[in-house]
Amino acid sequence: MSVEQIAGEYNFAYLDEQTKRMIRRALLKALAIPGYQVPFASREMPMPYGWGTGGVQISAAIMVPEDRFKVIDQGADDTTNAVSIRRFFEKVAQVETTEKTAEATVIQTRHRIPERDLTEGQVLVYQVPIPEPLRFLEPSEVETRKMHALEEYGLMHVKLYEDIARHGEIATAYAYPVKVEGRYVMDPSPIPKFDNPKLEMAGIQLFGAGREQRIYALPPYCEVVSLDFEDYPFTRMRAEHCCDLCGAEDSYLDEVITDDAGGRMFVCSDTDFCGERRAAGHLGPLGVAESAA
């Protein structure tokens, strides 16, 4: 900490500049080799592993004072994890925060891609628990790195094979493996496979795994193909329902239990998307018109 700084204050965005540089170097390398997992010296953060320390470090490393920051957890801006991280950056970076996808410059996410298409200039930062897609079948890190290096990806299809053998279809519903630019197989973090097609986008996507000390990335418009079999092609999956609040037919839905008598409703998991639709006058079966959105 520099002498000018008063005790108790933080460097901009919490991390010291050397650490940011180290992370930026890793990010540049990751963008240069789409889908490749770059090791980085993950720091201790003032929150436990599993709370998004990888994503937080990336956000801190790329953040500038002019940024508008948005955080979502499973699509929602108002859950504990999202609120905590948003407050963290309000405090240590004094950046403006927003819940509007369209207005954000940096969006940190846990397990969702916003419904609204991101535009060039926007950055999506993913929190990643386990970055290695081959890990569940091959426990050795030495071996999985070799498999990536030599493009030995047969094992990835073994997992999909097992799915079909056991469930009659590819039952993997989230963290569905993809192949990037015809080269690296990548775990897109536990986003629902509904979101997989959106991985080909105009925005920059950065993935950070704090505990596992890995960073990987997808530059804008890069090719991302979900793995499948010829006779069991990849399919998106969403509940056969519309949003009970906004009536959307094409958004990813959360199922909400409303009472202990079997009552339930489906709502958009992307709260901003749902709110915008309702503000624009769309109404679902159980929705009430927004008074003054």
Added chain:
Amino acid sequence: MKDMIEDRAGATDRPLLTVEGLAKYYGGRIGCEEVSFDLYPGEVMGIVGESGSGKTTLLNCLAGHLAADTGRVLFDRAGQMVDTVTMSEPERRMLGRTDWAFVHQHAHEGLRMNVSAGGNVGERLMGLGARHYGDIRAKAEDWLGRVEIAADRMDDRPTAFSGGMRQRLQIARNLVTGPRLVFMDEPTGGLDVSVQARLLDLLRGLVREMGLSAIIVTHDLAVVRLLADRLMVMKSGHVVETGLTDQVLDDPQHAYTQLLVSSVLQV
């Protein structure tokens, strides 16, 4: 005598595998030394010797699992002899998935225990680019049948299999891509005698039908008498005797081989 068990396809003139002056040292100790031989297509060679004689070290050097210190292991790939000791690792690993196969003594080392039997057999196919589930499954089922595993066990994991079944599954997993050379490390070790017989019979049939070449390391002389065309006897890292299997077993020339043969309990 091996009079009842002649079954190999016709010999050809070009060796499939040529080993020249292979040696492996563990510090000052000899793992194996001065090993040279030719293996022809369709030939099955047994390597026998007691524990610590260097036979497993030799097998691992041949299969590329251990780096040999000196010597060459030349393999006939599309008519050209390529040195598998000096070839790049990606090439060697590719060989290990295509032309070569390795059957471990302990099936769990050669299987994925948390993957179904069908998935275990299908892995090599998928590794070579098979992307049609129905085809992969049909091929896996065919192979499970060949190693006498019922089709209704296809989706069970090997953890639910007996030792003999696991070993048969490992064999199916290895042979599904039609390799030309199979390395086997004590393939019947640790199995019940009755299970051993079944496995041996199965291996013998597969070797003949597929025209496989194989190198089998074992300390069980009964296994090589039934499976191997020729023998290599090892002691302290050196080859002390080679020859036709029944000749080496019935008329051993070297002191060590004589000891080995005379030490077998007769039943």
Added chain:
Amino acid sequence: MTDAMISVENVTKTFTLHNQGGTVIPVMEGASLAVAPGECVALVGASGAGKSTLMRMIYGNYLAASGRILVDGTDVATAEPREILALRRAVLGYVSQFLRVVPRVPTLEVVAEPLLSVGLPREVAQERARTLLTRLNIPERLWGLSPTTFSGGEQQRVNIARGFARQYPALLLDEPTASLDAVNREEVLQLIEEAKARGAAIVGIFHDQPARDRVCDREVDVTGFTPARVA
């Protein structure tokens, strides 16, 4: 000697017992014989004189110390294992006294195996096996079972059926009629005569004197090859 199918020339055999003080036992010296196609030669001599040893050397089962053993032009004494195996597959048949098979393999399969190994279609091979098993009076209900469970006489007949499955140009017979009843003995002798008629060169050991007199053209007394014991 060029017209001989089997030709043994000045063969010596010693056993060295490394684990018993390196004792060297010479068992054969200057052994020579020649068998022409269509000829059957009986090896005779007292028990222990070396009849089986000589036969095993011709088959490549025992290693000759010196001399030449030509079978269809291949020198068994110096040939590579794969050459001997090729010879055994195509030229040289052997009916030993004992049946050695993998447990579990059905009898029909055991007998058909020499034919399958040279690439004959399964139906043809099995048809030939069925014919032989029928001739040698092995009941059909046993064909699907492994011969390991059979009686000694039955095993011997399965062994003979297997040995005659292929029409080898050269045949070695070790006591083919031992432990057989009159009916089966007659069948075996006929098989031998048929083999001779089609031109097979045969070397045999027969303790059965009448059988020897009937099928053998000559006798070679191996006592003549026995060296003076030095041990």
